Amino acid sequence: MSESSNAKKASAGKKAPARRKSAAKKAATARKAAARKAPAKRAPAVTPVSVLIVGAGFAGLGMAIRLKQAGIDDFVILERGNAVGGTWRDNQYPGAACDIPSNLYSYSFAPNPNWSRSFSGSQEILDYIHHLVAEFDLEKHIRFEKNVADLSFDEKTGVWTATTDKKERFAGRAAIMAQGPLSNCSFPNITGIDDFAGKKIHSARWDHDYDFTGKNVAVIGTGASGIQIIPELVNVAKHVKVFQRTPGWVLPRPDFSTPEWNKLLFKKLPASQQAMRNLLYWTHESMALAVIWNSPLTRIAERVAKLHLRRQVKDRWLRRQLTPDFTIGCKRVLVSNDYYPALQKDNAKLITWPIARISEKGVRTVEGIEHQVDCIVFATGFDVSNSGTPFPVKGRGGRVLGEQWKGGAQAYKSINVAGFPNLFMTFGPNSGPGHNSALVYMESQLEYALKGIRKIIGENLKVLDVKEEVQQRYNKSIQKRLAKTNWNSGCKSWYLTEDGFNATMYPGFATQYAAQMADFREDDYETA
Ligand code: NAP
Numbered sequence: 001m002s003e004s005s006n007a008k009k010a011s012a013g014k015k016a017p018a019r020r021k022s023a024a025k026k027a028a029t030a031r032k033a034a035a036r037k038a039p040a041k042r043a044p045a046v047t048p049v050s051v052l053i054v055g056a057g058f059a060g061l062g063m064a065i066r067l068k069q070a071g072i073d074d075f076v077i078l079e080r081g082n083a084v085g086g087t088w089r090d091n092q093y094p095g096a097a098c099d100i101p102s103n104l105y106s107y108s109f110a111p112n113p114n115w116s117r118s119f120s121g122s123q124e125i126l127d128y129i130h131h132l133v134a135e136f137d138l139e140k141h142i143r144f145e146k147n148v149a150d151l152s153f154d155e156k157t158g159v160w161t162a163t164t165d166k167k168e169r170f171a172g173r174a175a176i177m178a179q180g181p182l183s184n185c186s187f188p189n190i191t192g193i194d195d196f197a198g199k200k201i202h203s204a205r206w207d208h209d210y211d212f213t214g215k216n217v218a219v220i221g222t223g224a225s226g227i228q229i230i231p232e233l234v235n236v237a238k239h240v241k242v243f244q245r246t247p248g249w250v251l252p253r254p255d256f257s258t259p260e261w262n263k264l265l266f267k268k269l270p271a272s273q274q275a276m277r278n279l280l281y282w283t284h285e286s287m288a289l290a291v292i293w294n295s296p297l298t299r300i301a302e303r304v305a306k307l308h309l310r311r312q313v314k315d316r317w318l319r320r321q322l323t324p325d326f327t328i329g330c331k332r333v334l335v336s337n338d339y340y341p342a343l344q345k346d347n348a349k350l351i352t353w354p355i356a357r358i359s360e361k362g363v364r365t366v367e368g369i370e371h372q373v374d375c376i377v378f379a380t381g382f383d384v385s386n387s388g389t390p391f392p393v394k395g396r397g398g399r400v401l402g403e404q405w406k407g408g409a410q411a412y413k414s415i416n417v418a419g420f421p422n423l424f425m426t427f428g429p430n431s432g433p434g435h436n437s438a439l440v441y442m443e444s445q446l447e448y449a450l451k452g453i454r455k456i457i458g459e460n461l462k463v464l465d466v467k468e469e470v471q472q473r474y475n476k477s478i479q480k481r482l483a484k485t486n487w488n489s490g491c492k493s494w495y496l497t498e499d500g501f502n503a504t505m506y507p508g509f510a511t512q513y514a515a516q517m518a519d520f521r522e523d524d525y526e527t528a
Contacts, residue, residue, distance in 0.1 A: 048159045051063075051074075052171065052175045054077075054177050055078075057085060059446075060079075061084060062442055063178060063426070064138050065110065069109070075172070076143060077138070080146065082144045082145055085129045088129060090205065091206075092123070093204075093232075097119050100437045101280050102124075103280055106128060110135070119253060147164055149163055149164055149165040150391055152393075156462075158422065158463055160172050174423070174452070176423075178426045181504075182382040183382070185202045185383070186381055186383040198361075199374065200376050203379040204225070216241075217241070218240075218377070222242060223332065224334055225379040229377060234342040234345050242349070242351065244350055246491075250308060251301070251304060251335050253336055281436070285509055290329065292486060292487075298327060298329065298486070312341060313343075318343070327489050330487060330490070330493065356368075382494065389405070396421065399419045408499070409503040411430070413517060414430050414431035415428055430505060440514070441514075451520040464527055466525055
């Protein structure tokens with residue numbers, strides 16, 4: 001070793017403490033600055049599960065069951081409430097029941113031989129949902145009181161992150177939006193609604209502690225919920241005034257209790273229950289010809305409904321008030337045996353004058369009468385977001401789904417949206433049935449999503465994104481077909497946006513819908 005190199009080392013050794021001090025000072029300052037910036041910049045990473053499901057109603061739980069059956073066990077269900085059941089947890093108003101027979105309004109992969117009636121009540125449907133949770137051991141996957149406030153995709157990692165309103169974060173390689181289209185109830189925009197000093201109850205948020213005995217009650221709304229509630233209220237309240245804006249088409253409801261031998265048969269011979277399901281399925285499929293399109297069968301369905309009205313309502317004037325002026329199927333077809341009789345009881349009255357405002361004491365109609373009541377029941381439906389999303393959904397390149405959907409929601413086959421990879425929707429745009437069981441449609445959606453999820457996991461994909469042009473071609477055809485349906489024939493319903501755009505219904509048979517969903521075309525997708 002040379003002298004000069006030794007000298008260099010010595011001099012370096014002398015300067016080192018001073019340099020280390022200034023480096024340490026710099027590092028500390030940098031750490032402090034980083035600490036100040038860190039919370040805003042990046043929250044700690046969350047380990048993604050395979051599938052993140054939003055919503056523990058029929059759809060979310062159905063997805064969970066199919067995932068389990070397919071051997072995919074690492075999924076999480078985020079539920080904003082503190083119990084499962086979605087719409088059937090929320091809609092527990094008196095008389096709540098399904099207007100589709102239970103043997104069809106249930107999952108084919110989880111048949112229930114014990115339905116007590118052909119059209120079961122909401123409590124029995126909720127019991128079925130709880131039974132699914134127990135049978136398929138789903139509870140451990142559910143995180144209750146997790147109200148998703150943001151769902152964002154990170155293209156680099158191929159991961160969706162859900163952030164709740166309490167800033168908790170959950171991540172998944174695929175995400176399922178199963179929050180339900182009818183989950184936010186809607187009070188109508190009637191002047192003075194906040195002035196009413198009595199009790200206000202919405203059909204989807206029933207107050208079971210409120211005693212209607214001896215009370216004067218107003219019911220606003222005569223849709224699917226209203227016509228189920230009214231007969232029950234008429235049985236207990238002192239007087240019920242029903243405020244009808246538009247009369248709906250009402251068909252008779254073939255509701256019977258299930259004999260014990262029948263339950264036993266379904267239990268011992270599951271094929272017999274499947275045969276019953278098939279019969280119900282095809283009966284409902286044939287209804288599409290009357291309800292979806294204007295055909296000679298539409299006239300027959302209208303005649304059956306008018307006969308039902310004539311048989312149940314003898315008063316001509318009341319019959320006239322209850323006769324719809326739109327094509328059957330344009331709004332949801334109602335089924336009831338006890339609605340018309342209830343309206344004719346001594347303690348009930350149908351009011352068809354438009355509502356002018358709600359006052360402190362009741363409902364004032366345009367001809368100047370104030371109908372004073374103790375309670376107003378709002379059977380006025382839901383805040384259906386067919387042009388938005390319930391929370392911001394952020395996809396590739398900063399796009400926000402709600403903004404893309406401002407002109408009306410659209411998706412590919414109702415389930416995927418271009419620019420939002422690995423995201424699957426249940427009851428997405430144009431998946432609504434008007435004539436058959438929603439669960440039949442839902443099952444096809446679950447199978448389709450399962451195929452996509454298997455591909456993402458099996459091929460370790462970061463991105464499975466439907467091609468924009470494929471989605472556009474699909475929607476062009478859907479809207480063309482919708483133009484020929486009864487839904488777009490001029491009435492006002494929650495199926496349409498304010499501008500008359502139909503982002504809700506599927507213009508075809510359930511069989512057609514199921515066929516398109518059974519066909520997962522890899523070429524329709526861009527992968528990475
Ligand atoms: P809906 O069908 O939207 O009916 C809302 C009712 O409130 C309509 O009669 C409507 O009159 C009336 N209304 C709304 N705003 C009003 C206002 N400002 N003034 C006066 N009347 C007003 O709601 P829903 O009955 O709750 O049913 C919604 C959906 O839930 C159904 O279509 C169905 O899909 C589902 N559902 C299913 C079942 C079942 O058995 N499976 C049972 C209940 C509900 P207009 O008709 O004039 O708009």
